[in-house]
Amino acid sequence: MSIGFVAQAWAQQNKSISVTGEINSEIVLDWELISAHEVEEIGDFSITNHLGEPRGVLQSAKGVPITILLKDLVFNTPSPKQLSEFYFVFxxxxxxxxxxxxxxLFNxxxxxxxxxxxxxxxxxxxxxxxxxxxxxxxxxxTGRRHVKNLVKIHVKRVP
Structure with a gap:
């Protein structure tokens, strides 16, 4: 890998996630906000493809549960019964x-x-x-929902 490639990858690195859609107001999750939450030990995490074949390992991983970051979302619905109609596209x-x-995510x-x-x-x-x-x-x-360089979470509702 050349130094030019590394510099290019670094320059394109994402620093925030926008959460939009069927919610009261858009929110932005940036590194600072994410890092302010208490992290949990994940440990070593194997990444596999759709056939279950190994594709990589995250070693000594730590993270914040997505439910902690999304817990205060206000959904565009008058009734909690309708929450089952919502889904998230990462x-x-x-x-x-x-x-x-x-x-x-929540149930x-x-x-x-x-x-x-x-x-x-x-x-x-x-x-x-x-x-x-x-x-x-x-x-x-695990590779099916392994999302690198997340930029958006779309909150949608089944029509």
């Missing part, structure tokens, strides 16, 4: 997208294991090549 800078339902133990990674492989988030990284620790095929 979008990376390169356009890669993954989906979590409101129930997966299921899975939600407590979806992390924004703040430290991995000996580096803090600001120095990680993947920048703002989301993982779902309970997934079987």
């Amino acid at each position: 979008e990376a800078e390169d356009g890669y997208k993954v989906v979590f339902s409101w129930n997966e 299921n133990p899975l939600g407590d294991k979806v992390y924004l990674v703040t430290f991995a492989n000996g580096k803090p988030m600001e120095e990680m090549e993947d920048s703002i990284l989301v993982i779902s620790k309970t997934d079987i095929r």
